[in-house]
Structure formats: C-alpha cells, structure tokens
Amino acid sequence: MSLRLSTVILPVDRWHQGGRAKWQRAEELGFHAAYTYDHLSWRSFRDGPWFGALPTLTAAATATERLRLGTLVTSPNFRHPVTLAKELISLDDVSGGRVTLGIGAGGNGFDATALGQEAWTPKERADRFAEFVALLDRLLTEGAVTQEGAFYSAVEARNVPGCAQSPRLPFAVAATGPRGLRLAARYGQAWVTTGDPKLYETGTPAQSDAALRAQAAKLDAACEETGRKPAELDRILLTGFTPDRSSMLDSVDAFVDFAGRQREAGFTEIVLHWPIPDSDFAADQAVFERIATEGLSQLG
Template sequence: MTLRLSTVILPTDRWAEGKKKWQRAEELGFHAAYTYDHLSWRTFRDGPWFGALPTLTAAATATERLRLGTLVTSPNFRHPVALAKELMSLDDISGGRVTLGIGAGGSGFDATALGQEPWTPKERADRFAEFVPLLDRLLTEGTVTQPGTFYSADEARNIPGCVQRPRLPFAVAATGPRGLRLAARHGQAWVTTGDPKLYEEGTPEQSRAALAGQVERLGKACAETGRDASELDRILLHGFTPDRNAPLESLDAFVDFAGRHQELGFTEIVIHWPVPDSDFAVDQAVFEEIATEAVAQLG
C-alpha cells in the first residue's frame, strides 16, 4: 500500500495568516492536514492558541480536496452530544472531508482547565470507553437516548447525519489494551506517537521495536473483536520518537525513516508544519521538498 503523508498545523496563527498554511498544505499534495484539539498545550500555553473546530471549519471553506481532522480530540473538555453536532456540521461544510482523531486525553493543562481535579489514568480510560461508543451512535443514528455513568444522551438528534456514511471516520489514538480494543471496534484508523518512555533516552531501533509491538497488539485486539486488522489505517504522528527532528533534516533522511515505518505496517505518517523557535522548528524548504517528493520515492 502506498504510504500517505499528512501534516498537522498547530492553531497558533490568526486566521489571516493561518489560512495560508492550510491552502499551502493542499497545494503541496498532503493527504490530510490535522490540528491539535487543546485549550492550550505545553510550551505554547502563554501564546496564541485557537479552537480546533472553528479552525477546521475555516479550513474547510478555504480548501477543496484536503482531508481535515483533529489529532486528537479527547474527553478532557468535550461531551459527546455537543461534539457530535459540531462534527456533523463540519462534515457537511467540508463536503465529507473530516476525520476525527480521538484519544483518552492526558494530564496536561486541559485536564484542569474546567476547574476539576485531573483524572487518573484509570478514570481517563473509563471515560474514554464510554465516550467513543456513544459518539459512534450519535453520528450514526438520527436520535439517541443512552444513559451512562459519565456521558448520557436524552433524545439527542443529529439529523441529517454525516455526509460520509455511515459516519465520518474515527482515528483512535491508543497504546493500552482497552484503547486498542476501542480502536478495533470503532476505528477506521489507529494513531500512535510511539512509546513515550523512549523519547528522552531511547534509540530509534528501540522505538521501532516498540511500535512493532503496538502494531502486533492492535492485530490481536482486532482478532478478539472479529475485525480484520487490514481494515484499519495505521497512523504515526512524527515528532515524539527518539529520532525527533532528524528525519526532517533532509529528503533522504525522511525517506529512510518513513520506509522503515512503512515496513512495520504504517499507512500514514503525519509531520508537523514548521514552527520557528519551538520543538517543531525545521527548515521550511526541506519540509516542502519532503511533502512533494517523499511519497514518490517510497513507491
């Protein structure tokens, strides 16, 4: 299968400038352009940071072919009923070009922004296990009533439904057993950033071994749920493995990186749009060369 190359554009620019990046992403031929769905994030916390869904709505009106999506949405500050309505609307505005990246969330700034105590890993997993199936129903059925421990719906209506049928695709971010089962049951794609324990002191070889293990566990989760694992796209969000930005230093370096991960079974790699003076500060010209030439070299 031909490897797809996508990008993630952080929502840090006022739209007059941000619009140019989304349109350029389409011109460069990226398969998709995603954005992070956070209220604030890491070192960008005290700078500009705009909302994901309004940004994607604007991007939908500024582009024609580019797929759009979140990478990723989480339950940290979302409720399935309200989110489903917004996603249905975005799918309509974009003409059916939206993918929902979705994960369990973390312990960053989003976890406490609404005034709550941060959830434990188990609490995040429990909520995620309820959030995803309910969102699936809300985007598939016209009217949904479902009581839940954390999330409920009472005659929630999503009419006329998504442009994409039976609903827009889910790309489920997961590495643990419960999350992988959710990906197997509800996902059209699976997302990983690698093994975070290896980011500081691991090696690229150790990272690839860890990713191979994740792919294997995804296959087992699919087998347990009666799903053909080949039905799921496997997405690697670059930037969080021990390689860091080294694969983006040249076209050859990226082709080597991408080819090694394609061999592991990944079908899509997502690279960050360059952000000066940040962890994602790479040469724009090299980035664009990778965008336009790497896929052809991978075959």
C-alpha cells in the same frame, strides 16, 4: 503497501495573518490530510496564541477543496459527546465529507483541569474514554439517541441529517494500552500512535521502531479478539515524539529512510508537524516542502 503523507498544523496563527495560508499551502503541496490539535492550550505554547480546533477546521474547510481535515486528537477532557457530535456533523457538511475525527483518552495537561475538575486517574480516563467513544458512535449514526451512562448521557439528542460521510465520519483512535486498542479495533477506521513515550529522551531509533512494531502487533491481537480484520484499519504515525524526531526532517533522504522503515512496519499514513520556528517543531521550511512533494516518490 501504499503510504500517505499528512501534516498537522497547530492553531497558533491568526487566520488572516498566516493561518489560512498554511492550510491552503498544505493542499497545494499534495498532503493527504491536514490535522490540528484539539486542546485549550498546549505545553510550550500555553502563554501564546492558541485557537480552537473546530472553528479552525471549519475555516480550513472553506479555504480548501480536496484536503482531508481532522483532529489529532480530540479527548473527553473538555468535550461532551452530544455537543461534539453536533459540531462534527456541521463540520462534515461544510467540508463536503472530508473530516476524520482523531480521538484519544486525554492526559494530565492543562486541559485536564481547565474546567475546574480534579485530574482524572488513568483508570477513570480509560472508563470515560470507552463510554465517550461508544456514545459518540451512536450519536453520529442514529437520528435520535437516548442513553444514560456513568459519565455521559443523552436524552433525545437529535442529529438529523447525520454526517455527509456514510455511515459516519471515520474515527482515528489513539491508543497504546489494551483497552484503547480494543476500542480502536471496534470503532476505529484508523489507529493513531506517537510511539513509546519512554523512549522520547533517551531511546534510539532502533528501539523506537521495535516499540512501534510491538504496538502494531497488539493492535492485530485486539482486532482478532473483536472479530475485525487488522487490514481494515489504517495505521497513522504522528511524528515528532520519537528519538529521530529532528533528524528525520534534516533532508529528503533522512525522511525516506524513516518512512521506509515505518512502511515496512505496516503504517499507512505518516503525519509531520508543520514547522514552527523557535519551538520543538522547528524545521527548515524548504526541506519540509521538498519532503512533501518528493519524499514518497523516492520510496519506490
């Protein structure tokens, strides 16, 4: 099974002071795609620079030619399907059809309360996510949509001419629970996971690999339940949240070992965080670039 290598570039740099250069370098290094987080701020970066995902991706679209672009991930925390659809159609047009929408249910971080609302319960997040994805799918495939939902509505929302990609830009659905996996099976062109968060601090690489395989098996079951062939979905692993998150970038050999295990588990795309000094994503830039250019060729 072939494996693609991508990167995620956090929006922490001013565009003319290093931001543009990172996206262009990602294309030069041959990454399949470059993604960014769609947050209002995030964790340890909350008190520093943090730019908007969709304007950043639009700028990246004009600065690159081949690189696929996307979010990892957008969520309903501060988005509405009607306005998001319009922006995505515009971004897909500017990029010439190079956009993938990573989308997830969101969590309890700063985004969850930034608009003044109380943080949603896990059930409400799941309910909203299901309605959000279904409506967004319609908005991106139909010229005009009217739909009244429990959480999100559209009244004669027009999205002409639609996406540059047909029938719409692909969804990469982040999910680990049964409801989210069913959404991935029904609407996704790809599935995204970061692994098992319970293993982040004290788990072992072997335990993490087993958890990833178990998640993939649940996705297979969700596909069968919805009448979808499991092989139709790409499987994306966003790294940086597993027990071997640091050691896998120590050397090309360490990455090859990690990537080989994930390929055996059925993953089709591995996403590495672009190094950020003095952060959880610190890594040797030279080693990172060697991994980008040599890592997959050494898998054999």
